[in-house]
Amino acid sequence: MKKNSKNTGVIYDLTPFTLLDFPDKTACILWFAGCNMRCGYCYNPLIVEGKGKITFDDVLHFLEKRKNLLDGVVFSGGECTLHEGSIWLAKTIKDLGISVKIDTNGSRPLTLKKFIDQDLVDYLALDFKSMPKNFSTITRSHLFHLFEESLDLLINSDIPFEVRTTLHSELISEDELEEMVRFLISKGFTGNYFLQHFIDETPTLELLPKSTKRKYSKEYSSAGLTVIWRN
Template identity: 55%
Template structure:
């Protein structure tokens, strides 16, 4: 049996808005973001089979509202659509955390009505995407975000900000992109936490964004 799940968070009230949930952390990722806090998941192997996850979820029926599929990048796994379908059939709400690199999988999930909430990582502008993620997957990300703009599925967009990787002007450009596309959700910007293990060997991030964001923007911004 394939062991695709690296770890499980059995209970959280933070990862699905206003719902109780567990998180399935899928091993592996197709990006190598320098600021990634989860190198053990990105480079590690899975420890649990999906059958083991189903057995766990059977014990949580009626106790949890939702299951969060995260990673790594959960959508790179070949059986992910069927796995999400099984969890959905158990009566759980489903949230997916994704870097947007698999728009075809995302579209299938949307068309099959298997998603209740999505969190999409907006890594950077096109200009910085390669240097931050070590990939050329910006076009795929943009396909994914445009898919979400056209659906009625609740979703959030989030960015990790490191002052040495992403210029303040680029963050403003990203906000303008969301405004242009009439994004009505919340844009979460989390400041990089210094002195933690990451994929890249990074200097400390020195600038915070509190005084550098546009005022009275149509996009709701929450800094973390």
């Protein structure tokens, strides 16, 4: 067995079953440890700051027992593309006849290109944190240009994907949301843009001001781009 199959320190946890996270598929979720962003509203602080406890062998053993029950595997986190072994794992999962979805912040376009070029991803969810002026404040990083590269890569690929944004009322204004929609349209993005209000009741990376579930005054959908509220 290849050494990557025993990779430790990578997967923090495994959710055995979900009907919500991979469109039209029964799936499990692999929660990859670590992230190169530190979004204050992150719902997964233990995963972002923690270490992996589950080996690739553990994952493959789980899937071998359930491959007739699961259609897909979601690579989430944290940020799954930080781990080069994730490419090997995706190939092995695809060889089992199981589809792969990637949840990503878009900060590793070269790694995403490897997934795409090797036909290792069937669906992708790309997190759009904010426009450049607020990006470093929200993510504690300077990686917007890499997110933009990933967006361009996906727009020019055949991979079905969605874009999604978490809205904290004290971090993203209605004007900025409108700017984000215009940015996606200017890039030529067509598809679903999912918006979700930040929910205060969940432990997060930072203690943030209370977020108001604001009612937005405009209809942001346009020809080719559909805005969908998840809560």
